[in-house]
Amino acid sequence: MSLFGKNIKKIRSVKALSQQAFAELFDLKRGTLGAYEEGRSEPKIETIIKIANYFSIPIGDMLTKELTVNQLLKFKVDFESGEVEEHEDHLSKIPCITPHLQDDYLKYSDNSNFINDLPCITLPINNGDELRAYVVDNLEMSTDNDGLYPRDVIIGEKLPRKKFSELQNSCIYIVVTKDKILLRRVYQANNKLILKADHRGIDQEEISQAEIKELWEMKYVFYHRIPEKRNTDIKEKLSFLEEEFQKLRKSFDQ
CATH class of the missing domain: 2.10.109.10 (Umud Fragment, subunit A)
Incomplete structure (x- = not known):
């Protein structure tokens, strides 16, 4: 079983999105998204690609690695336009x-x-x-x-x-x-x-x-x-x- 469900749940938490709001972004039903998160169902490959591309996350990482909060915070997403802007920390x-x-x-x-x-x-x-x-x-x-x-x-x-x-x-x-x-x-x-x-x-x-x-x-x-x-x-x-x-x-x- 992949780590896809656990990762999209963490993405929702970091981006402060409800299941309903997240599901609507990708034309999913809330119940379907809940099944993914609970590991009761695996998504179609088209859904995985769509979500991974939206958040600019490698598909392999979405499926096989437990994403960290720091990784997810590197990207700032405009949920209205769908544009992804990489956020860089200002370090000296x-x-x-x-x-x-x-x-x-x-x-x-x-x-x-x-x-x-x-x-x-x-x-x-x-x-x-x-x-x-x-x-x-x-x-x-x-x-x-x-x-x-x-x-x-x-x-x-x-x-x-x-x-x-x-x-x-x-x-x-x-x-x-x-x-x-x-x-x-x-x-x-x-x-x-x-x-x-x-x-x-x-x-x-x-x-x-x-x-x-x-x-x-x-x-x-x-x-x-x-x-x-x-x-x-x-x-x-x-x-x-x-x-x-x-x-x-x-x-x-x-």
Whole structure:
């Protein structure tokens, strides 16, 4: 016995069609369709061909394979016109900087072939911006069981050099210079940037904008563990105070 009946029942479920509505599409009686679905009767070959072609499903698959929901969702059917439009998921392949590739990235990040050969993370992100993934390999952006830990994955959006002046203070960036890659909160100070780690034991750094090869603003985080509940109010207040401190410092530098 074929899997035709089970498959058309799944098609109806995915497309939200009643037995009556489905039967009318193919000039069948509802009782006949019910018999197909329950395995009490096998359809004529013309009926199989008609239904398979309508949903753009190979006849062999209709008869011998149990179709999955994912397979069926690839096709968007206009039931009034009978036209079938293939539906494609919008997925982006994002080059990933892993810990053991950091040194090579510093040497060859300008080489498009090297970037294309990096391992990729595929995500349903399609905003047209250039993205980079980065695997955390230290505790420098962690604090009090919070923050970013080794094997967490950061997805950063590239900030072009001409937009460095639009940099958002206190946001986390992947900072690529000639000789190192850092994950830091970044603050503007005239033509310099202050790089600050969340871990109390790491000193902040000051670098000129000219030293920066690439700057990627953190947009997404994929945690390697379930983060503990955060006190967002306190973090927002601390972030605000840090930003006000930087503004005050900037006024003294002028």
